[in-house]
Amino acid sequence: xxxxxxxxxxxxxxxxxxxxxxxxxxxxxxxxxxxxxxxxxxxxxxxxxxxxxxxxxxxxxxxxxxxxxxxxxxxxxxxxxxxxxxxxxxxxxxxxxxxxxxxxxxxxxxxxxxxxxxxxxxxxxxxxxxxxxxxxxxxxxxxxxxxxxxxxxxxxxxxxxxxxxxxxxxxxxxxxxxxxxxxxxxxxxxxxxxxxxxxxxxxxxxxxxxxxxxxxxxxxxxxxxxxxxxxxxxxxxxxxxxxxxxxxxxxxxxxxxxxxxxxxxxxxxxxxxxxxxxxxxxxxxxxxxxxxxxxxxxxxxxxxxxxxxxxxxxxxxxxxxxxxxxxxxxxxxxxxxxxxxxxxxxxxxxxxxxxxxxxxxxxxxxxxx
Numbered sequence: 560x561x562x563x564x565x566x567x568x569x570x571x572x573x574x575x576x577x578x579x580x581x582x583x584x585x586x587x588x589x590x591x592x593x594x595x596x597x598x599x600x601x602x603x604x605x606x607x608x609x610x611x612x613x614x615x616x617x618x619x620x621x622x623x624x625x626x627x628x629x630x631x632x633x634x635x636x637x638x639x640x641x642x643x644x645x646x647x648x649x650x651x652x653x654x655x656x657x658x659x660x661x662x663x664x665x666x667x668x669x670x671x672x673x674x675x676x677x678x679x680x681x682x683x684x685x686x687x688x689x690x691x692x693x694x695x696x697x698x699x700x701x702x703x704x705x706x707x708x709x710x711x712x713x714x715x716x717x718x719x720x721x722x723x724x725x726x727x728x729x730x731x732x733x734x735x736x737x738x739x740x741x742x743x744x745x746x747x748x749x750x751x752x753x754x755x756x757x758x759x760x761x762x763x764x765x766x767x768x769x770x771x772x773x774x775x776x777x778x779x780x781x782x783x784x785x786x787x788x789x790x791x792x793x794x795x796x797x798x799x800x801x802x803x804x805x806x807x808x809x810x811x812x813x814x815x816x817x818x819x820x821x822x823x824x825x826x827x828x829x830x831x832x833x834x835x836x837x838x839x840x841x842x843x844x845x846x847x848x849x850x851x852x853x854x855x856x857x858x859x860x861x862x863x864x865x866x867x868x869x870x871x872x873x874x875x876x877x878x879x880x881x882x883x884x885x886x887x888x889x890x891x892x893x894x895x896x897x898x899x900x901x902x903x904x905x906x907x908x909x910x911x912x913x914x915x916x917x918x919x920x921x922x923x924x925x926x927x928x
Contacts, residue, residue, distance in 0.1 A: 631833035639898055649811070660692065671687060700795070824847040
């Protein structure tokens with residue numbers, strides 16, 4: 560009796576090997592990993608916004624929009640750009656000892672970075688702005704990148720001081736729980752965190768530039784994965800750990816950080832004047848601090864729109880009518896997006912590159928960095 564050949568034919572091994580998922584499955588998994596968190600986060604953000612404005616009188620909202628004062632909206636647009644100009648001037652003070660660069664050029668790089676980050680939301684803003692300045696000024700990208708990190712840490716320390724000022728002034732709206740204590744604790748943690756990071760950068764700069772320490776060897780090993788020269792990259796990063804030698808430039812760094820926050824706090828002043836809302840001076844500082852902490856928290860939990868949600872909650876605490884509060888938020892948010900993306904794309908276009916090339920070249924960290 561002959562045996563059926565089909566029953567004894569050996570099974571053909573899978574081309575993907577045992578335990579390996581087919582390419583289609585891997586692609587689907589990568590797609591879910593990349594897009595599912597932001598989609599869920601966006602759904603949560605929209606649900607929160609609709610819940611906050613569930614009692615909105617749409618008729619009053621439209622009427623308020625039609626009666627908004629264009630002059631104050633123009634002032635708001637000017638102060639949004641002024642904040643970026645002050646940040647560019649502050650960056651100039653930090654970068655001065657590496658190479659003097661014009662404030663307008665640095666401001667343009669800041670706008671280009673923010674614009675690229677809006678179009679390609681992968682957190683590449685510091686990379687794009689550093690790459691642009693390094694490209695136009697013949698500097699190493701790692702060196703410029705470190706100066707942007709120092710500027711960010713200084714902003715964090717100054718923001719923490721503003722949070723402490725708002726908490727100690729006793730002008731925080733009274734709600735269930737102790738909001739003043741919460742702001743004070745958050746500000747203190749912010750101050751300690753960014754202060755410690757700044758101290759560590761300058762304290763261990765020389766150590767990080769050596770070849771022997773374990774952390775340096777680990778850094779070089781990781782750099783090889785990205786086809787980068789770890790020693791050269793560490794050297795360029797350490798070259799950017801600078802603090803201005805001139806006392807005047809040092810003072811200007813702090814003045815610029817404080818001035819940028821004060822200008823930011825006035826954004827809702829001008830938006831409020833456009834719709835007939837005037838608050839107490841400390842209320843604008845409270846709005847800036849509360850919305851800022853909400854933005855940071857939303858980034859940790861991967862929920863977009865943290866600034867909008869935080870501002871909405873803060874306006875609710877201050878007792879501002881929903882229709883006027885929403886108009887103030889939309890004016891601020893939409894003008895920021897339009898101006899930052901618009902001017903940022905102009906800077907990228909003038910540099911002779913497109914957004915895809917900016918992203919690719921900014922993410923390529925090799926020996927030239």
